[in-house]
Amino acid sequence: MDFYKQKRFICEITGHSALTFFDALKSETPLSFKEDFYPGENVTVAINGGERLSGTIREKTRFQGFLNQDGTMQPPFQRYFVRLTNQPDREALVDEKHLFRDRKAFTKAMLRSFIKNTVTRDAWTGAPWIVKEHIAVKYRIDTTVPQHLTYASHIAEKKANLAQKKDDTNSISVMNGMVQTLPELRPKSHKSKQEQALGKNQKLREQTHRNESHGTSGAQSNGGSSFINNFNHNFPVIRPPPKASHTPTPPPLKLPAEDLEIPPARNVPHRPPLKHLSQDNPAHAKGTKNVEGNGILMESVGSLLETWNTLNVYCEVYCLDSFTFDDYVEALQFSSEDVECELFVEIHCALLKLLIEDDGSIAVRLPEIPDDDESNEADSSINTSTIPTPEPEAKPKLKFVGRRTTRSSFVKVEVVPLGTHRAAEMLADYDWVERLKKNDFRNGGWEVVVIGVLFQLSLNPKMKDVCESLLAKLAPMDEEPTQETARLQYQKLDINFRTKILQIICMLTIDTKAVRDYMDECSEQMTQLRKVKIEWQRAKRVATEELRQLEEERKILLPDNLPSLTELQTDTTGNAKTTGANVAEDEEEAADSDSEEPRAARSLRGGEHRAANRKRKREQEQEKKEKAEAAAKAPKVSNQFKKILKEIEKRKERIKECEQEITTQDNDLREADCFRTKVLGKDRFHNRYYWFERNGMPYAGLPTSSTASAGYANGCLWVQGPDDLERVGFIDVPDDENRQYQKKFKMTVAERKKLEEGSTSLTNACHWGYYDEPDSLKSLLSWIDIRGVKEVKLHKELLALQERITRYMEARKRYIALNEEKKQQSEEPTIRMSTRTKTYVGATSHRCLAWRNTTALSELGHLHSDPPRPTRRAAKRAELDRETRSGRQGKLPTRQGARYNF
Known part of the structure; x- marks a missing residue:
């Protein structure tokens, strides 16, 4: 019984703790709401046989009380239809006495935890509970606070009460010079007794001074002649002052607040101007272009950054050396018939090789090309059913189905157009999958593989328009469908089409097993x-x-x-005495030497040397003596x-x-966080800020890369414009909200954006700009207002990374300046430079030509664009084949008509 008498039990209904077992049982007994159940609640059903089954209440029926024939009163009761969990085809009809809840599913602790995890409130007394944002979005709960529960209304009500108290105090008559008021109830003070006594004395002095001033002013104002009902009394009447109209002032802005709700500051400089990589940047008028542009469109900047980031984050999967963003852009712009850019070729070949598994199967899901028989049957059925009487004006389109083997098919091809490209004809004799298995990438091989991938993707309705436009450039109708055509047409593509192709292939490789395994690792x-x-x-x-x-x-x-x-x-004294003695001794020696100067003519040989030796010995002895004294005087450390x-x-x-x-x-x-590119934050106008070196890659690229001497990877702070969902709801607001904002801040949100961002404003998510100067980064930090919710986070991230961002911005500047000097030197006229009527393209004039794929050479033994080297067994087998095919004289058969591979 001692255990049950301990005060360690809790009432499950009220949550009261520190009760004995009997007190807790007594507290729970009269409370019967626990026996009330509701539809959808999981309960335990007790059947007459004593078996307990779990179920869910489907329906609840309530019956009213009635009077029995014997005069007794039947109380109200309920009946419940319970659907049994283990027996879905059966239901139980029971009352509340046969239903039980799980003891762990209805406690005060769980209710407290539920409230803590689902609602929140501001830090002022009387603040309402508000559902958290993710819960409100999930269940579509309106979180708008009623006007009478806002902090402004609370402050206004408090001020009105204080004003009412003052008015009531002034309206009470003055008796004997003292104001008779009721005591004001206040909470207990936490001050000490001395502070309370000082406060009381101060209040008494103020009250006395107030009464005296009231008496004098009343006597002066009434002049002793103002009486009520002609009653001659000597007490002046204090009339209440007229009530002032109290307009509730807006509450102070709670910081950090919503960024656009903060009043715009005056005389603040614009956001530092952005630089643009594209030629048609938003600072220019629509439809116009720069005269000296790089050919990059604004819509391609995001794809350039996306593909560069993907290739550098997953460079270990692609088996590529890392490379800078500037070299990447230059490689996509480079085009020459005489010089091959290894960076450009290796990127394409590495991506394409990842589309094939080791066993030769396709590693990604692609639309299947219909068989020739099915397409022929479909065409024949269409011809027989839909063209009984052909019209001369209509021009039927011919779909390419397999090889052309009959004369009629040749005639048909010559008469009827074949669409916008000849990709199917280019892939008819040599499938791109077979070419990819053999690593046949040389002399236009990988370009044909790209055409094959795009042609198969064009069968997807979502990708058809994009792929068809690219195939029309790579396999045009007016060129022969050959491998050489694919190579030449790819050289003519500008950077925008090349970026689009790389983006498509990169998105395909992300779904491969190799990339997924790398993410898991x-x-x-x-x-x-x-x-x-x-x-x-x-x-x-x-x-x-x-x-x-x-x-x-x-x-x-x-x-x-x-x-x-x-x-x-x-x-200190000993040192001073010693120093003084040494000085005196030196002075005596100097005086002796001065006095002995006239007699130095008859001194013996080597006398000066002997005097110097004696002086040196005396100095050494003195130094030893001082060290010994210092050691003796030094404190003995335990x-x-x-x-x-x-x-x-x-x-x-x-x-x-x-x-x-x-x-x-x-x-x-x-560096291992390679799952997604993290944004640094957003500013008040919902522009996103990116520093791509923040996660997924080393700050300066792989240290073993061939261009690791550059010392940076991207070296820029990139800014993306607002997304359409954010722009429509926060910047392009409705007219009524715009008028309210203009009334409050004397300008609209769009006008504020234009005013504070300057001429380099970004309008949507397709627009990009960047900062590459440390001074611009400092100006940006000073422009950001840390009172805003979004900008305080952005300022924190930028401040933490400011040193690193500045370091790699300067490294990028040095790298580009060094290459500009080399380019200028290479452009100077050189002596004895023979190019044999070919345009000379040197590595010094293009930075991208200095890149080498050392990772592939070390891990694979060859570049991605080269076929794999034969193993020793394969080489030995080839040598045996050559010996068996050789003649009696040991010569090989003639090679006339064969293909030479140099």
Whole structure:
């Protein structure tokens, strides 16, 4: 019984704790709402046989009470239809006495946890509970606070009450010079007794002064002649002052607030001007272009950044060296018939090779090309059913189905047009999948594979328009469907079409098993790195605590191991005396030497050397003597104190090691985070800011890359315009909201955007700009208003990364300046440069030509564009075949008519 009498039980209904078992049972007994159940609730049903089954209440029926024949009253009761979980075809009709709830599903603790996880409130007394944003969005709950529950109404009501109290105080008559008012009820003060006494004295003095002023002013104003009902009394009447109209002032803005709700500051400089990579940037008028442009359209900038980021984040999967963004853009712009850009070719070949598994199967889902028989049957059925009487005006379109083997088919092809491209004819004899299996990429091979991929993707209705426009450029109708045509047409493509092709192929490779496995490996690696980081953090905490304890011990032992004040004074006096004696001795020696100068003519040989030796010996003896005296006067440090000092140094080294390891783990976590590109934040106008080196790649690219000397990867802070969903709802607002905003801030949101962003404003998500100067980054930080909800986060991220961003901006500037100098030097006229009527293209004039795929050479043994080298067994077998095919004289058969492979 002692256990049940302990005050450790809780009433499950009220939540009251610190009760005995009997008190808790007594508290739960009279409360019967627990026996009321509702449809949709999961309960436990007790059947007459004693079996308990779980079920869900389907329907609840309530019956009213009635009077029995014997005069007794039948109380109201309920009946429940319960659908049994394990027996869906059966239902139980029971009352509340046979239903039970799970004890863990209805407690005050769970209710408290539910409230904590679903609602929130502001930090002022009386603030209403508001459903959290993700819950409100999920269940479509309106979170608009009623006007009478807002903070402004609360403040206005409080001020009105205070004003009413003042009016009531002034309206009460004055008796004997004292105002008779009822005591005001206030909460208990937390001040000390002395502070309360001082406050009371101060109030008494103010009250006395107020009464005196009222008396004098009343007597003066009435002149002793103002009486009520001609009653001659000597007490003046205090009339209440006229009530002032109290207009509730708006409450102070709670910070951080919504960015566009913050009043715009005056005389603030514009946002630093953005630079644009594209030729048709939004600063120019519509339909006009720069005269000296690079040919890049604004709609291609996002694709350029996307493909570059994908290739560098997953460069280990593609087996590519990392490369800078500037080299990538230059490689996509480079085109020459004499010089091959290795970066451009290797990117395409690496992406295409990932579309095929090791066993030769296609690694991605592509639309299937219909068979020739099915297409022929479909065409014949269409011809027989829909063209009984042909019209001369209509021009039927012919769909290419397989090879042309009859004369009639040749005639038909000559008469009827074949569409917008000849990709199917180019792939008729040599399928792109077979070419990809054999790594036949040379002399236009990979260009034909690209055409095959685009042709098969064009069968998808969503991709048809894009692929058809690209195929019309690569396999035009007025050119022969050959491999050489594909190579030449790809050289003529501008950077916008090339970027579009790379974006399509990159999106295909993301769905391959190789990339998914790489993501899984990175996820597992991040889990291990977090564990290691936690261990180092724990070791740092232990070392920090030990260092704190050692510092306390050192402070305790420090007074016993310091020199006393008398020793310090003696040391100072002794040093001064010694210094004075040395000075006097030097002066005497100098005087002797001066006096002996006239007699130096008859001195012996080597006398000066002997005097110098004696002086040097005296100085050495004096130095030894001073060191001995200093050692004797030095305080004797205890061994325990020395040991503590050594331990302190060890702990400091340990903490430093832990911090270095934690930094290393953080950097590894950042590089392994390859799942998505993270945005730094958004400004007040919903522009997004990106620094692509933030996650998924090293800050300066792979250290083993052939262009690692550049010292950067992207080197720019990129800005993307607002998304359409955000632009329509926050910038392009309805007219009524626009008028309210203009009434409040004297301008619309669009006018504010134009005013604060300047001429380089971005209108939608397809528009991009960038900063590449450290000064622009500083100006951007000063332009950002940290009072806003979004901009305070953006400012925090930029401030944390400012040093790194500045470092790689400067590295990019040095790299481009160095290459510009080399380009100028290469453009100078050189002596004895023979190009044999060909345009000379050197690596110094184009940065992208200096890139080499060393990763493929080290891991594969060859470039992606080259066929794999034969193994030793295959080489030996080829040698045996050559010996068997050779003649009696050991010569090989003639090679006339064969194809030469150099």
